[in-house]
Amino acid sequence: MDGQKIEILANVSDERQSPGFAYIEFFNPAQKTQVAIKKLAIFWGIALLCVLIPVFHFVLVPLFFFLGFYFARRGYKAEGQVLGGETTCPHCHTQVIIKKQELNWPITEICQGCARVVRIEKA
Ligand SMILES: [Zn+2]
Structure with missing residues (x-):
């Protein structure tokens, strides 16, 4: 995949965090x-x-x-564009796929396992 691979941290608005990565294209x-x-x-x-x-x-x-x-x-x-990425939900440990989108921190995705809003920030 093109872009720069960066480390990210996902949270569900509490102290639990899980690591992941995202490919970012900076504009x-x-x-x-x-x-x-x-x-x-x-x-x-x-x-x-x-x-x-x-x-x-x-x-x-x-x-x-x-x-x-x-x-x-x-x-x-927007600083750029998120090309894709992956992390796990800190609550239920389901894999969370980061879709292609505009880069505005924090990135949010809905967990497919527990329907929580997963906030994704720069590690
Ligand atoms: Zn979950």
Whole structure:
């Protein structure tokens, strides 16, 4: 897998922790801008389509316009992207697979074994 392998620690909001690893792709400023612009384009594209919906466009157009700003800003603040990873649930020891997602610490995944929210932080 591409990216940088880093050590992580998973917890379920108490003192128990379990180790794991994640593959991370860190973005440079140019890539961050690209991600932000892409998100803005998607949401503003939806906003433009909503102009065609009678009545609801009063709500939907400004909504998607602001959502575009919100997600573009979030995307810009993300340090990079999690390509994947693996850890175990500190509560029930079920394997927890980290899905591909934007990197915003802490990463959260739902344990498939006990349905607890597993918080994943840098080790
Ligand atoms: Zn669990």
